[in-house]
Amino acid sequence: MPAPAGASAGIPPALAAAATAARDFFTALGVTEAEGNGPIEFRVDPASHDAAYRADLTLAPDGTGSLANERVEIGTDPFTGAPFWQAPDVVYHELTHRVAAHLVPGFGVTPTSRIVDESLADTFAAAIEGNWTLGEGLVPGGLRSSADPSSQLMLDGATRVHVATPTRVDEMTADSLAKGPYFNIGPLNHAAYLVGEALGTGLMARIYLEALRHHLPAAAGVTDLVLGTVRGAGTLFGAGSAEQLAVRDAWKSVGVRAAAVDSIT
Ligand SMILES: [Zn+2]
Numbered sequence: 001m002p003a004p005a006g007a008s009a010g011i012p013p014a015l016a017a018a019a020t021a022a023r024d025f026f027t028a029l030g031v032t033e034a035e036g037n038g039p040i041e042f043r044v045d046p047a048s049h050d051a052a053y054r055a056d057l058t059l060a061p062d063g064t065g066s067l068a069n070e071r072v073e074i075g076t077d078p079f080t081g082a083p084f085w086q087a088p089d090v091v092y093h094e095l096t097h098r099v100a101a102h103l104v105p106g107f108g109v110t111p112t113s114r115i116v117d118e119s120l121a122d123t124f125a126a127a128i129e130g131n132w133t134l135g136e137g138l139v140p141g142g143l144r145s146s147a148d149p150s151s152q153l154m155l156d157g158a159t160r161v162h163v164a165t166p167t168r169v170d171e172m173t174a175d176s177l178a179k180g181p182y183f184n185i186g187p188l189n190h191a192a193y194l195v196g197e198a199l200g201t202g203l204m205a206r207i208y209l210e211a212l213r214h215h216l217p218a219a220a221g222v223t224d225l226v227l228g229t230v231r232g233a234g235t236l237f238g239a240g241s242a243e244q245l246a247v248r249d250a251w252k253s254v255g256v257r258a259a260a261v262d263s264i265t
Pocket of ligand 1: 093094097117118121
């Protein structure tokens with residue numbers, strides 16, 4: 001039996017504390033154990049150079065899914081030697097993947113839906129931690145920032161270097177998409193940052209959870225996230241509300257066509 005989140009035997013206290021913080025955050029948002037906010041096993045493995053939520057997914061013909069053998073693997077950063085649990089936002093990111101996997105069966109397996117999945121993981125991690133930088137517990141300055149997505153630390157062969165990354169959706173080209181989900185999450189992350197700055201991260205998280213619960217297909221692309229957050233804000237706060245307007249404005253600011261954003265009802 002897996003130990004409860006925050007109480008896996010032998011895990012570092014900081015990792016247990018991060019698991020508890022994520023669980024409390026999602027509980028306050030109304031995310032249940034059946035929705036991926038329950039006990040999970042953490043496997044701390046210093047020989048691994050990855051941090052990842054993993055599970056065995058079985059998809060039924062009706063689109064429902066079941067997840068078995070769920071665990072969060074926590075390795076060591078190959079460049080700093082720091083275990084990934086030293087960055088609590090990395091733990092929050094992985095546990096958000098778990099909630100997303102429960103809410104949208106089969107989510108994040110196509111190249112574009114992986115971008116959406118990774119961005120949602122960063123977005124909730126920022127809300128839980130209370131800052132917009134991911135991974136500053138591992139690397140001074142962090143790996144990437146939703147406040148400034150113009151560059152981020154990326155693997156380049158055997159090294160990790162700052163590279164210029166897209167900041168607007170119209171900069172997400174075939175070339176950029178070929179560089180993988182992290183390279184392309186900046187425009188999505190920055191839209192969430194703009195929503196969070198306008199409304200507070202608590203309301204931002206409610207809007208993004210509404211999108212995840214009710215509006216995102218398993219193969220969601222950027223357009224689905226735009227639709228889902230605008231409609232989610234409409235459901236929660238009313239069509240034409242200041243909150244929905246803030247979401248529309250955020251997407252326009254990262255280059256989604258204004259006419260397209262305004263046409264969403
Ligand atoms: Zn991720």
